[in-house]
Amino acid sequence: MARKAASLWLLMLFSCASAIHRSQFPPPPDFLFGTSTSAYQIEGGHLEGKKGLSNWDVFTHKPGTIQDGSNGDIAADHYHRYMEDIELMHSLGVNSYRFSIAWTRILPRGRFGDVNPDGVAFYNAIIDALVQKGIQPFVTIFHYDTPHELEERYGGWLSPEIQKDFGYFAEVCFKMFEPYIAGHNMILSHENAVSIYRKNYQEKQGGYIGISVSAKWYKPLRNNTADLLAVERAISFNVPWFLDPIIFGDYPSEMRKILGPNLPEFTLKQRKKLRVTKLDFIGLNHYSTWYVKDCIFSSCELDPIDGDARVVSLFERDGVHIGKETGVPFFYDVPHGMEEVVMYYKQRYNNTATYITENGYAQASNSSTAANDFTSDTGRINYISGYLKFLASAIRKGADVSGYFVWSLIDNFEWTFGYTERFGLYHVDFKTQKRTPKLSAQWYRKFLKGSLLTSEFQNGSQLQQCIS
Numbered sequence: 001m002a003r004k005a006a007s008l009w010l011l012m013l014f015s016c017a018s019a020i021h022r023s024q025f026p027p028p029p030d031f032l033f034g035t036s037t038s039a040y041q042i043e044g045g046h047l048e049g050k051k052g053l054s055n056w057d058v059f060t061h062k063p064g065t066i067q068d069g070s071n072g073d074i075a076a077d078h079y080h081r082y083m084e085d086i087e088l089m090h091s092l093g094v095n096s097y098r099f100s101i102a103w104t105r106i107l108p109r110g111r112f113g114d115v116n117p118d119g120v121a122f123y124n125a126i127i128d129a130l131v132q133k134g135i136q137p138f139v140t141i142f143h144y145d146t147p148h149e150l151e152e153r154y155g156g157w158l159s160p161e162i163q164k165d166f167g168y169f170a171e172v173c174f175k176m177f178e179p180y181i182a183g184h185n186m187i188l189s190h191e192n193a194v195s196i197y198r199k200n201y202q203e204k205q206g207g208y209i210g211i212s213v214s215a216k217w218y219k220p221l222r223n224n225t226a227d228l229l230a231v232e233r234a235i236s237f238n239v240p241w242f243l244d245p246i247i248f249g250d251y252p253s254e255m256r257k258i259l260g261p262n263l264p265e266f267t268l269k270q271r272k273k274l275r276v277t278k279l280d281f282i283g284l285n286h287y288s289t290w291y292v293k294d295c296i297f298s299s300c301e302l303d304p305i306d307g308d309a310r311v312v313s314l315f316e317r318d319g320v321h322i323g324k325e326t327g328v329p330f331f332y333d334v335p336h337g338m339e340e341v342v343m344y345y346k347q348r349y350n351n352t353a354t355y356i357t358e359n360g361y362a363q364a365s366n367s368s369t370a371a372n373d374f375t376s377d378t379g380r381i382n383y384i385s386g387y388l389k390f391l392a393s394a395i396r397k398g399a400d401v402s403g404y405f406v407w408s409l410i411d412n413f414e415w416t417f418g419y420t421e422r423f424g425l426y427h428v429d430f431k432t433q434k435r436t437p438k439l440s441a442q443w444y445r446k447f448l449k450g451s452l453l454t455s456e457f458q459n460g461s462q463l464q465q466c467i468s
Contacts, residue, residue: 020385022450024392025404032136032403033448034096035089035425036358038143040072041412043102045079049118052108053148055156056415068366070418076410077433079122086129088426088435089409093448096136098357098405099126100143103169110147111168138357138405140212141173141193142166144415157186167192174201187245188270194277211246212283212357213239215345217337218292221317226294233258233309234292239345243282247349249275258310281402282349285358286387288330289337291317326379327364327421333379335386342394342401351400359387360407361440362414362421371436374411374427380440385447406444410435 025031040056060071078085089097103110105119127137146156147165154161170193190211197209218234220227236244236252244252249271255263266274290313295302303312315322315332323332342354361383363374384406395401411424419430425441428434 020389020392020447022447024388025395026402028095029136030402032096032138032355032405034094034098034135034138034403034405035092035409036098036360036405036407037078037409037412038100038140038145039102039105040075040143040145041408041414042076042078042085042410044072044074044077046073048079049105049122050108050116051102051119052104052113052116054102054104054145055148055151056145057104058148066416066418068418068420070413072413074430075413076428076430078410081433082126083129084435085410086126086133086135088437088441089130089135090133092425092441092445094135096138096403096405097130097409098138098140100140100145101173102145103142104145104147106172107147107169108149110150110153110165112149112153115172138355138403139173140357141170160188163189163192167196171196171200174205187242187274190246190279191270191274191277194279195273198277208280208353210279210281210283210353210355211242212285212355213242215239215284215286215341216313217286217289217334217341217344218313219289219322221291221293221314226297227292230292230294230296230309230311234306234311234313235344237306237309239284240348243345243349245274247275247278247352254309258308279352281353281355282345283355283357284341284345285407286338286341286356287359288326288332289322289334289340290315290330291322324379324382326383327362328417331362333361333383333386335383335390337390338387339390339394342391342399343397346394346399351398354399354401355403355405356391356401357403357405358407359384359404360423362423365411365420365422371427371429374422375436375438377438377440380425380438381443384440384444388447 025033040054045051046057056072060066101123102119105122106116107113108116130137150156150162150165156162166189174197194209201207202209216234216238218231220231233254236254240252241255244250245266250266251263292306292311292313293300294310295307295312296310300312302310306313315330321332323334326333338356338359345354361377361380363377363380365374388404391401391404406425408423408425410426411419411422411428413419414421414423425438425444427436427438429436
C-alpha cells in the first residue's frame with residue numbers, strides 16, 4: 001500500500017502542467033544543466049593519497065569552531081565513492097558537473113613541495129569518468145581550502161606571497177586538467193592564473209576561464225533615497241568588489257569613497273594587465289535576497305557582514321519575511337531575485353557570458369532526524385523551479401546565460417554549519433554513506449528530460465487540484 005501511495009504521489013508530481021519547462025532554456029550543448037559540489041565539503045579522505053593539511057582540516061579540529069562539533073575528515077566519502085556519485089549524476093541526466101580541486105591534494109605543501117601524483121590521478125579519474133558518461137567537467141580551482149603550510153609560512157591570503165603560490169597551483173592544474181578559476185591578492189592571483197592560461201594553454205586546449213563569486217541581491221527596506229543608495233553600496237561591496245577590478249581595472253567608486261586609503265591600490269601596470277586579461281565568463285552563486293537599510297544617515301547597528309558598506313541587511317519588513325523560510329536562517333526563497341541579479345550584471349558588465357554556478361535550498365538537520373524526514377523535499381522543488389522560471393525570463397530578455405548548476409548533488413559538510421544543513425538532491429546517511437534520492441532528484445531528472453512539471457507544492461494541495 002505504501003508503495004502504491006508513493007507511486008501515486010510521483011505520478012501526480014510529474015503529470016501536472018507547469019510554467020517551467022526545459023524548452024525555456026537554450027538546447028544542449030549551448031546550455032549546461034548540472035550539479036555543484038566542492039572538495040572539502042564532500043571528499044573526506046583528508047589524510048589519504050598523500051594529501052597535505054588544509055586550513056579547513058586544521059580549523060575544524062579546534063573546539064567550538066563548528067556548530068555541531070563535526071569536521072570534513074570523512075564528509076560524504078566522495079574520495080572513495082566518486083564513481084557511485086557520477087552514476088547519480090548520469091541518472092539525473094545532467095550534462096555538466098561543477099566540482100573543485102583540493103589544492104592540498106595536488107600540492108600538499110604549496111610550491112614548497114612536489115606535485116602529488118596520487119592527487120593528480122584522483123582528479124584525472126573523475127574527469128575521465130565524467131567524459132565517459134557524457135558529462136562536461138566544470139572545474140573550480142579554489143573553493144576556500146588553502147594549504148595550511150602557506151598560512152603558517154606567511155599568513156595565506158593576507159600576504160602578496162599567495163600570488164606566487166596560486167599562480168603555480170593554477171599552472172600545475174592547467175598542465176594536468178581542464179581549467180576553471182574561481183581581496184586584493186585573490187584578484188591579482190586570478191589575473192596571474194588567467195594570464196598563464198591565455199599565454200600557454202588556451203589556444204591548444206580550447207577552454208574558457210572565469211571566476212565564480214557569491215552574488216547576493218538587495219532591495220531597499222524603505223522607499224527613500226538613503227536606502228536606494230544603501231543598495232548600491234551593498235552591491236558594490238559584493239560582486240563588483242572582485243569583478244570591477246578584473247573587468248574595469250579598479251574597485252567600485254563606492255568602495256573607494258568609504259574605505260579611502262584602507263583599500264589597496266592597483267599599480268598602473270596591474271590595472272593595465274587586469275583590463276587586458278579580463279575573463280571569458282562570470283560565475284554567479286546566488287541563493288537569496290535581503291532588504292538593506294542605510295546606516296550613514298540613519299541610526300542602526302552595522303551589519304557584521306555588510307557593515308563596511310555602511311548598511312544593515314535584514315530579512316523582514318514590518319514583520320513580514322522577504323520570502324519563504326529555508327533551512328538556513330539567513331537564506332529565504334525569493335525567486336524574482338534571480339532575474340534581477342542576472343539582469344543587473346548583464347548591464348554592468350556588457351552582457352559577459354554568465355553561468356549560475358550555485359543555487360540551492362537547505363533543509364535543517366540534526367542527529368535525531370532520519371532519511372525519511374528529508375526525501376519528500378517539496379520545498380526544494382518549489383525553490384529550484386521558481387528560480388529557474390525567473391532565470392528563463394532573464395534569458396528571454398537577452399541575458400547571455402550558458403548554464404545552471406544546482407547546489408548540491410549530495411548532502412555534504414556545510415563549513416561552519418557542519419552537517420546541520422542539507423542541500424543535496426540526494427540524502428546522505430553520514431554513518432553508512434548510503435545515498436538516497438530525494439523527490440527533488442526525481443523532479444530534476446524529469447525536468448531535464450523535457451517534462452512539464454508543476455512549480456508549486458504545498459502539503460499536496462496543488463497535486464490534488466491537478467488530478468481533480
